Amino acid sequence: MTKRGLCFDLDGTLIDSGREGLKRVLKIAAVRNLPVTPEIKQRIRDMWGAEPFKLLRIIWPDEDPKAFFNEWENLDIAEPLPAFPGTREALKKLRPYFNMSIVTNRQPRTIFAQLLHNDIAEFFEQIITPAHNGHKKPEPEIMEPIFEKYKADQIERGGIILVGDTVENDWKLAQATGIEFYAVVSGGMDTREKFLAAGVPEDHITDSAADLPRILLK
Helix, strand or coil: CCCEEEEECCECCCECHHHHHHHHHHHHHHHCCCCCCHHHHHHHHHHCCCCHHHHHHHHCCCCCHHHHHHHHHHHHHHCCCCECCCHHHHHHHHCCCEEEEEECCCCHHHHHHHHHHCCCHHHCCEEECHHHHCCCCCCHHHHHHHHHHHHHCCCCHHHEEEEECCHHHHHHHHHHHCCEEEEECCCCCCCHHHHHHHCCCHHHEECCHHHHHHHHCC
């Protein structure tokens, strides 16, 4: 049986990091005695999904973003985030048919805590972050290690699918690299309507990664 390649974003696609992540930012801000007004909360929500250092510099310009982000990562490691319901079951069903990988802008030191906590590390042959070659989504170069691995496994680019929850990072990355894309809206970042407006076909937008076996294993 010839396998295909299935590449997942992590945050908002496999793990529910949006809602909980926002709570953690506000929790750390309170510990560090930073102002947290209703206006600041709304600005954070509006910027959610932006590069963390950029978000922190804009919201609290006098704060040390490295110190804040370090506490944020420490909390992610100590209290890993939950996977979306049905994620592990879906990955288990997909694994016989796909070589699966992860491409994420998350920093490496927090990734395995999330995967191990949710018992899904075993499903992925490769995990790519900006630490590999200095590129971040949606820069197409971040996919080079994944394409090389899949090519070694005799999987051509036309047999690779990317799954993600954002237009800006995931859909644009798929467009830049010419690979098939499925959008999930479970993360709460971008809506079905936003994906449609960006050009994602309606039959390539689904509620959750848990739906993928039904869609891909026809």
